[in-house]
Amino acid sequence: MVLQTWLLYLIAVIGLAFAPGPNGLLALTHGVLYGRSKAIWTIIGGVLGFVVVIALSMFGIGAIIQTSPSALNILKWVGGAYLIWLGIQLWRTPPVNLIISEKAIAEKKRSALFMQGATAAVSNPKVLLFFGAFLPQFIDPQISLLTQFFVMALTFSVVEFAVEFMLASVSIYIGPWLEKRGQRFNQICGGLFVIIGIALPLTQ
Template sequence: MGLTEYLTFLLIALVATASPGPAVLLAVTNAVTLGMRRTLVAILGNVAGIVLLAALSSIGLGALIHTSEAVFQLVKWVGGLYLIYLGIRLWRSGLGRLPVGEVAVAARSPAQLFFQAFMVAVSNPKAIAFCTALFPQFIEPTAAMLPQFALLAGTFGLLSFTFLLSYALMASRCRGWLHNSSWGVRFNRITGGLFVGFGSLLLTTER
């Protein structure tokens, strides 16, 4: 892979990772409700999921989901319902007017937060389709696979981490204000509604 091809990949990856979606919403919500230390764990979980998708796509397994209607539908429903579940949990947490610092989306321990973000990454059929379409285009089949995969997946993972962390840091500045106002409840309801919206849109996704 030459410099031109890598720069093309870098540009596409920049746009993809900077665009808001479920992963960004989760990072923002965790930053406001749980603080940056736990949010960092969740971000690492999301990046791990992205790298796994990249690995599956690079070796061709992602094509199974891209071409099999049954597998695509299964992943779509799992991903959509999981996002709706997170949204309902967050919406309900706002009904009791709990302090923001005591509210989590659906998990509290670092392991749960990591797994939650990992699931948001790997259960999104759009992300799977994107990785399936993107990564094989930039891998030279006659060259060694591992160095190419390490470069592409490492770049994509680093960009994902950087943008998620940036969104989370910006959101964390509002944490104290939300903690001491009724806007904390409104925040939970708004973000919960957005999760339900993302999940509902995912359920209507067609190829």
């Protein structure tokens, strides 16, 4: 990939990373609930999930889904159901309490946070379709596809990690406020997940 093409790709990826989405919202929420040191596992899971999506898109799965309405519908319903379930869990989460939070931090497994981040990334078929349409604009047929995949995936991973880590870090400073109004915050975040989950399978 030539430098000019990579710079254009970098600018596009930065814009994509800052666009509101389930994984950014999840990083923010987990940063508040479990702290930055544990939220980082959510972020890592999400980034690796996106790498899988990029790989699937670049190697043809995105094109298959675009030509198969039944496969797309199945993925939409599965992804939507997961996001709804995740939203309900967030809605029911009690307000942050500094004493309770310490216990929650100790008990919450890193593997569970990792899987939530990864599943949120790979369960959204619109992301797969987006990458299926987005990445080919930057692919050079004269260069090894595998090499380009590593460059694109690494670039996206670094940018996405930085943005989500920033969200998780900022969330720490609003902890005291959330002790008083945390239930409303959790309901708003959970409600957004539910809305996304409902809209996902209904999107044509």
